[in-house]
Amino acid sequence: MDAWSDTACGVASTCEVRAKFDAFVQCSAYGYCELDPGGRMRVANRRMSEILECSAEELIGRHFTEFLDPPQRERAEVDFQEALVRPVERPREYWIRTKSGRRRLVTVTSVPLDAPHGLRKLLLLLLDLTERVQAEDAVLETAQRYCRLLTSISSYSYTVKMEGGLAVKTDHSLACLAVTGYSPDDYLANRYLWIDMVHPDDRNAVREYVKKVLAGEDVPPIEHRIFRRDGVMRWLRDTIVPHRQNGELIGYDGLVEDVTDRKEAEAALQRTESDLRAAQRIQARLLPTSSPNIAGFDIAGASYPAAYTGGDYFDFLPLSGGQLGVVIGDVSGHGLGPALVMALLYAHLKSLVQDCPNPSAILAAANRFLGSETDRFVTLFFGQLDPQARSFAYVSAGHPACYVLDARGNVKAKLPSTSVPLAIVPDAEFPPGCAIDLEPGDVVFLLTDGVVEAESPDGHMFGIQRALDVVRGNLRQDAAEIIEQLHCAVREFSDPLPQDDDVTAVVIKASGTSGQSGPASTG
CATH class of the missing domain: 3.30.450.20 (PAS domain)
Structure with a gap:
């Protein structure tokens, strides 16, 4: 049991x-x-x-x-x-x-x-x-957002307390970590961190700035370079707001801003402006300083550069037999690059006309040369004025159409392009256009696209008809005045917009008399 x-x-x-x-x-x-x-x-x-x-x-x-x-x-x-x-x-x-x-x-x-x-x-x-x-992922995402937030912060503040003319306490906001890579605790641990991080070339200026602040002077913001904790150099702007009591400086607040992006943009702008000034100097030196003096003809040319210099070019080249080469062209783009190409073309054409009197052959040689030297294309009009025969022949490499007007202002001849622009097709041929007999009162009008493509504030283009109307309205004026009036009309049409392309033109007026002029002279 x-x-x-x-x-x-x-x-x-x-x-x-x-x-x-x-x-x-x-x-x-x-x-x-x-x-x-x-x-x-x-x-x-x-x-x-x-x-x-x-x-x-x-x-x-x-x-x-x-x-x-x-x-x-x-x-x-x-x-x-x-x-x-x-x-x-x-x-x-x-x-x-x-x-x-x-x-x-x-x-x-x-x-x-x-x-x-x-x-x-x-x-x-x-x-x-x-x-x-999931909680860890959320924490990680929050941390990543915080890091992104910190990296997007570009300024921080600090406060300095003073006693007896000396700084006795400095408090930095947490955002200093984002701007400098150093935390407020880092600044507390190293009382000289504020100057140690400054670029060596800027330290004396920063020390002098601080001396003026501590002396009670009102100072403008200072901009200087620092090295962040990660070794990256940045530009900072430090703005001081002093606090006084009975006339004595008792402290000040500071705002530190990262202005690196602005400084880099300013430096890039300065480089661009320097290039543009160089381009303008090149362009000005290459253009003729005077017009040819040929009996029976009034000849003038002018180029009005844009703020951002284009690649417009014109020149007068003495040819054999007393003839005159009249060249007008446009290099694609703006700035120093087109100006350098224009300088190459200028020198090369000067050399070519010494050995080759044929404009078609001259353009073919220039085309081969530019094709090996640049990736920019060039439109070029090469006119050949024969004062004895009173005729005008031409070759045009992709250049906008030019015109011949009679004494009444009617279009006597349109001079369209006869081939492609230079530096596009290496073995291109450049046939001549039809030669024009010039009679008393006839006007040869050569121009670049900066004239016809100028825009008004409402987006309309100046166009070739307006350009021809300006010439018609000034037939009694000399060649230089016609070009000046054309430029004024273009600027008035575009006002208040800035001129964004060169305005270039050449005018040849045939007078009622002719005679033995000898070799063409460019002054």
Whole structure:
């Protein structure tokens, strides 16, 4: 009877322990399951069902690898076989897939346990780390946003307290970290950091500035260079606001701004302006300083450079037999580059006309030369005035059409382009246009696109008809005055817009008399 009693008590005690264990498992924040030696679930608590989004009935009999990401299944199978033999020293992490397809990160702790009939089973505890990972990601994102915010800050403030004419305390705002790379604590740890970080070439100026501030002088902002903590050089602007009490300086506030972008933009602008000034000097030196003096003809040319110098060019070239080469052209682009190309063309044409009197051959040679020297194209009109025959022949390499007007202002001839611009097609040919006989009162009018393409404030172009009308309205004026009136008309049309391209023109007026003039003279 006592034996049966002891057995019954033992069974009751075991049942009570099992009941308590089951109750603990069901209430646990961990997912709990038991795997048989084949890796299939035999027991699963409510938390396990929640993690995997499956009911307990759906989990029983399922192989544990079914819930793992495919790339992790092979490793997990190896881990399972090892865990059946001995306890795993530390939890392992796996990415699992729930019933709905969501990925979750879990950490798994496993304990092998002997079961009846010599079999073993594996007890697993799963802790869902997904929320922790999401929280860590959120913290990381917040930190990244903070870093981006810091890098976007370009100014910070500081306050200096003074006693007896000496600075006794300085407080820097947190934004100093973004501007200089140093924190407020760094400034407290090194009282000379404010000058140590200054570029060596600027330190004397900064020291003198601070002396004036401490002496109570009102000083304008100072701009100087520093080296940030990461070694990058930046420009800073320091503005001081003094505080006085009974006439005595008791402290001051400072605002430090990073002005590097502005300083770099100013330096780039200065370089550009320097290039433009150089281009203007080049262009001015290449243009004729006087007009040819040929009996029976009034000849003038002028180029009015834009603010951003273009590549306009004109010249008068004495040719054999007393003839005159009249050249007008335009190099693509603005600034120093076109000016240098124009200088090359100027020198090359001067050389070519010495050996070759044929304008078509001259342009072909110039085309080959420029094609090997530059990637900028050039439109060029080469006119050939024969004072004895009173004729005007030409070749035009992609240049805007020029015109000949009669004494009444009617268009006598249009002089269109006869080929492509220079420096585009290496082996291009440049055939001549039709020669024009010039009669008394005729006007040869050569121009660049800066005339016809000038825009008004409402977006309209000056156009060739307005240009011809200006010439018609000034037929009684000399050649130079016609060009001056043309320039004035263009500027009045565009006002108040700035002139964005060169305005260049050449005018040849045939008078009512002719005679033996000898070789053409350019003054």
